[in-house]
Amino acid sequence: MQNDSSLLEVRNLHTHFFTKSGVVKAVDGVDFSVKPGETLGIVGESGSGKSITALSILGLIPSPPGRIVDGEVLFKGDNLLKKSPKEMRSIRGKEIAMVFQDPMTSLNPVLTVEKQMVETILTHEKLTRKQAFARALELLDLVGIPDAKNRIHNYPHEFSGGMRQRVMIAIALSCNPSLLIADEPTTALDVTIQAQILELFKKMQKELDMAIVMITHDLGVVAEVCDRVMVMYAGKPAEYTETTKLFDNGKHPYTLGLMHSIPKITEKRQKLEAITGMPPDLRSLPIGCSFAPRCKYAMESCLESDPLLKNVADGHAVRCFLHDDAFSKEESFNETIIGSEKS
Amino acid sequence: MLKYISKRLLMLIPVLIGVSIITFSLIHLIPGDPARSMLGEKATEAQLESLRQELGLNDPYIVQYGRFVGDILQGDLGQSIQSKESIGYELLHKLPATMELTLFAMLLAVTIGILAGVIAAVKQYSWFDNISMTGALFGVSLPIFWLGLMMIWFFSVKLNILPPSGRLTPGTEINTITNFYLLDSLLTGNFRAFKDAFLHLIMPGIALGTIPMAIIARMTRSSMLEVMKQDYIRTADAKGLKTRLIIFRHALKNAFLPVLTVIGLQFGLLLGGAVLTETIFSWPGIGRYVYLAVLGRDYPVVQSTILVVATIFVLVNLLTDLLYKYFDPRIRYE
Structure with missing residues (x-):
């Protein structure tokens, strides 16, 4: 699924945190690629490593205790992990921009919106202060801040949550990045505002022709905006395919679990099918597949060795023995256990 | 903003009343006699008594306190017993x-x-x-x-x-x-x-x-x-x-x-x-x-x-x- 036309290509990324209570393998072997102009979704529960993946790309892992121990992050063919801090600073905000989850805390409370926008533009572009200000105004207009002319002088606390996220997006877009990483950009917002912000992302993408990596735990967001999607579990990709294929023909038991736990308005009201158990402790992962202890279909092999990400169809990769011909004939033992619990 | 400042300034009044009572009490509670420290060991009892009378130190405490507050309200910080200088004038040099x-x-x-x-x-x-x-x-x-x-x-x-x-x-x-x-x-x-x-x-x-x-x-x-x-x-x-x-x-x-x-x-x-x-x-x-x-x-x-x-x-x-x-x-x- 990797090819030369990729804008971003992440290969075998391992980001570990070395804490007193052990090594936390937050990202443990992630591969994916993003083409210019497309949207890739990264889905998973809290702690599945999706945000750490994003921060690793930008070189923003808090270190210590975090460290990228292995892998490559190729952006336009250059390995970002080999760049100096100074080179990375000129890429962050300019080539790759990021929008964070909580607009309430991600903007500096004691600086005006103007200051926070203009400083970004001046850092990367050769413009005068006046030109930068004009550009900032233009961007606020673009992301739909009404009365931008006056509002630009306000402080973040004078904006609502949705408006703040628009400001964040305007800042991210200020230097025309070719890649935008959005880390749960709608999670902290009201549902109606969520839809508006997603619309804004789509509109901006079309106008500015940039690629987006959309990190979310919400499959609804994926369905709304993403072309392709990677499902992550315990620091590893579980399934990686096109969005339509994932929804029509999701393969990994974890993906299926996620889909079943979405309430559907069309069906009769039933108890939601939640995935049993808890995400594993990343300091001491099971020897086999890290999802096996929670998996309905787990087999002997799943406890003994960790499956690899394998293509099951063109452009559809799954990391599960169920979809590996060598193992799929084995009998699941969990089903009987779960069955006996029910009776 | 102006309202806030004036409120804070008004709060000065109770603070100053409290401070004045406490300092007045403390300084009068510690043993010692201004007259004695001015006139020295060799002064006679009669000399001391006349100085105390002159300084008003024989009046009841409440009268002395009242006199102190009254002077302050008129913008008069009083006079030093030792140097006889106006305290306001001295502070003008000491404060800077x-x-x-x-x-x-x-x-x-x-x-x-x-x-x-x-x-x-x-x-x-x-x-x-x-x-x-x-x-x-x-x-x-x-x-x-x-x-x-x-x-x-x-x-x-x-x-x-x-x-x-x-x-x-x-x-x-x-x-x-x-x-x-x-x-x-x-x-x-x-x-x-x-x-x-x-x-x-x-x-x-x-x-x-x-x-x-x-x-x-x-x-x-x-x-x-x-x-x-x-x-x-x-x-x-x-x-x-x-x-x-x-x-x-x-x-x-x-x-x-x-x-x-x-x-x-x-x-x-x-x-x-x-x-x-x-x-x-x-x-x-x-x-x-x-x-x-x-x-x-x-x-x-x-x-x-x-x-x-x-x-x-x-x-x-x-x-x-x-x-x-x-x-x-x-x-x-x-």
Whole structure:
């Protein structure tokens, strides 16, 4: 699924945190690629490593205790992990921009919106202060801040949550990045505002022709905006395919679990099918597949060795023995256990 | 805003009433007799009695207190028993001396303290962090009188490069306008006096500034460490801003509020006269003035000066509170 036309290509990324209570393998072997102009979704529960993946790309892992121990992050063919801090600073905000989850805390409370926008533009572009200000105004207009002319002088606390996220997006877009990483950009917002912000992302993408990596735990967001999607579990990709294929023909038991736990308005009201158990402790992962202890279909092999990400169809990769011909004939033992619990 | 300020100023009244009652009681409770300390051991009982009568010291306490408050309300701070000078006039000379010393000490404390705190926080656990914070711990624990005496011994006695006491070398001419010697000497173009006054400031300034410097450094460090963990710092980083900009614009402005509180409090405290420092360096300021007045049981001087000091303290705190708004726009005054 990797090819030369990729804008971003992440290969075998391992980001570990070395804490007193052990090594936390937050990202443990992630591969994916993003083409210019497309949207890739990264889905998973809290702690599945999706945000750490994003921060690793930008070189923003808090270190210590975090460290990228292995892998490559190729952006336009250059390995970002080999760049100096100074080179990375000129890429962050300019080539790759990021929008964070909580607009309430991600903007500096004691600086005006103007200051926070203009400083970004001046850092990367050769413009005068006046030109930068004009550009900032233009961007606020673009992301739909009404009365931008006056509002630009306000402080973040004078904006609502949705408006703040628009400001964040305007800042991210200020230097025309070719890649935008959005880390749960709608999670902290009201549902109606969520839809508006997603619309804004789509509109901006079309106008500015940039690629987006959309990190979310919400499959609804994926369905709304993403072309392709990677499902992550315990620091590893579980399934990686096109969005339509994932929804029509999701393969990994974890993906299926996620889909079943979405309430559907069309069906009769039933108890939601939640995935049993808890995400594993990343300091001491099971020897086999890290999802096996929670998996309905787990087999002997799943406890003994960790499956690899394998293509099951063109452009559809799954990391599960169920979809590996060598193992799929084995009998699941969990089903009987779960069955006996029910009776 | 105006409403807030006037409310705060009105609150001065109960504070000053409380302060006046407490100082009046304390000074009258400690044993000693102003008449005796003025006239000396050889005075006869009759002489003492007539002086007490003259000073009104035989009146009931409540009458004496009433007279004190009545004078204050008319803007009269009273008269020193010892020097017979008007206290208001004396304060006009003593207050600028203390203020000059305080400003100099705080300038040292704030610039060095904040810079050390910021560097220590940014380079947490580095050798600089360890050394400066150990130094700060020493700074808060050092007895000022010891530090002062050691400096005098070393810089004045051994090396003979700094004057040991006073504000000016005797014989140095200076035309006083504001009684801030640095300012006055500059205004009159008297650079010899400026240099002399500056040299006299160095040691008492360091002695007085050490504790606030240490407190400010530690406070800045812990506040910066807290702020550096915030989301908006990560945002600033993700925008590709230069480290210096992130630290001084994004982090320090947020981290400054608790530091400002400390600066305000310390400033107020020092303005109240640093008794130890001023005594050791014979600095003719308020601290030494009150100290000598207590020794001589100069009741009016003690009462009035402490009242003035309390007013200054409250005003400095009000100013600090108003400055918050500049550093944190979310603050509203009601």
